[in-house]
Amino acid sequence: xSGHSKWATIKRKKxxxxxxxxxAFAKYIKxxxxxxxxxxxxxxxxxxxxxxxxxAKKNSVPxxxxxxxxxxxxxxxxxxxxxxxxMYEGYGPGGVALLIECLSxxxxxxxxEVRVAVTRNGGTMADPGSVAYLFHxxxxxxxxxxxxxxxxxxxxxxxxxxxAGAEEINDLGENFEIVSAPENLVPIRESLQRAHIDYxxxxxxxxxxxxxxxxxxxxxxxITLVDAIEELDDVQNVYGNFDISDExxxxxx
Numbered sequence: 001x002s003g004h005s006k007w008a009t010i011k012r013k014k015x016x017x018x019x020x021x022x023x024a025f026a027k028y029i030k031x032x033x034x035x036x037x038x039x040x041x042x043x044x045x046x047x048x049x050x051x052x053x054x055x056a057k058k059n060s061v062p063x064x065x066x067x068x069x070x071x072x073x074x075x076x077x078x079x080x081x082x083x084x085x086x087m088y089e090g091y092g093p094g095g096v097a098l099l100i101e102c103l104s105x106x107x108x109x110x111x112x113e114v115r116v117a118v119t120r121n122g123g124t125m126a127d128p129g130s131v132a133y134l135f136h137x138x139x140x141x142x143x144x145x146x147x148x149x150x151x152x153x154x155x156x157x158x159x160x161x162x163x164a165g166a167e168e169i170n171d172l173g174e175n176f177e178i179v180s181a182p183e184n185l186v187p188i189r190e191s192l193q194r195a196h197i198d199y200x201x202x203x204x205x206x207x208x209x210x211x212x213x214x215x216x217x218x219x220x221x222x223i224t225l226v227d228a229i230e231e232l233d234d235v236q237n238v239y240g241n242f243d244i245s246d247e248x249x250x251x252x253x
Contacts (some may be wrong), residue, residue: 023231023233024059025056025059025061025062025065026233027103027236028052028055028056028059028061029056029061029065029066029069030069030083030103030236031052031055031056031103031236032049032052032053032056032066032069032070032073033069033070033072033073033080033083034073034083034085034103035048035049035052036049036069036070036073036074037073037080037083041070041073041074047185047186047189048204051185051189051201051202051203053066054201054202055201055202055203058200058201081105082105083103083104083105084103084104084105084107085101085102085103086101086102086103086104086107086110086111086234087099087100087101087102087128087132088100088102088111088114088125089125089126089127089128089129089130089131089132090118090123090124090125090126090131091123091124091126091131092118092122092123092221092222092225092226092240092242093122093123093214093218093221093222093225094212094214094218094221094222094242095212096212096214096222096240096241096242097126097131097134097135097208097212097240097241098118098123098131098225098226098229098238098239098240099131099132099135099206099238099239099240100114100118100229100235100237100238100239101206101235101236101237101238101239102114102232102234102235102236103234103236104234106234109234110232110234113232113234114229114232114234114235117225117228117229117231117232118225118229120228121221121224121225121228121229122221122224122225123225134208134209134210134241135206135207135208135209135239135241136206136207136209137182137204137205137206138179138180138181138182138204138205138206138207139178139179139180139181139182139183139184139185139188139202139203139204139205140177140178140179140185140201140202140203140204140205140207141177141178141180141185141188141189141192141199141201141202141203142172142175142176142177142178142199142200142201142202143157143175143176143177143178143192143197143198143199143200144174144175144198144199144200145174145175145176146174147197147198152176152197154169154171154176157169157176157178157197160191160192160195160197161178161188161191161192163191164180164184164187164188164190164191165180165181165183165184165187165188166178166179166180166184166188167179167180167181175200179207182204185202185203185204188202189202205237205239206237206239207239208239208240208241209241210241211241211242211243212241212242212243213242213243213244213245214242214243214244214248215244215245215248216248219242219244219248219249222240222242222244223244226238226240
């Protein structure tokens, strides 16, 4: 199991009990607004919006918040910001590489806040392109093993998604992670829906091509750094190439 996969699982568990739920809600709403503005406010004709709404609902974002985001994106309601996607690159303790994805209406503010969070927590900023080559964009769908009356096996799930373009399935403990080319994200999601398989999330993500094992104090410092970056309002996602063992993760969480 990749470090990305294990840390993503931990983050999902943390989000379920996060006292800063309103901050998490704001990130989901921002993603919905941007997806609707870029591809239209009809989720049936906009797969990115469909997945953004599904993710928000999975994380208990109120329906009224979602509706208002769609209205702002369509111009039916005032208050929409000019969100811009910005990528920053950096290094963390132990030489781990970080990609930091922001959605911001103020590029200068985002750059300043990211730099402060990184440098104050043992990291350094990197020049554009010096880290990005260590990652590739992939489609990532997370599926619960326990589907109520059915417990999915890896083989049964593979039969459902292989023809739709799935490249690998990772066992995350309570969940499976399906990895594919980004363009196969929607076909795989639709295959799951036809098979009445519930999924936790479907995202276009950045996965590392090479992982760096981290242990002990370095692992703790890496997670502290990632947490500090993710707390920033402008930050949507943090991707890293660190690999932390199950035992170390258990001791830290």
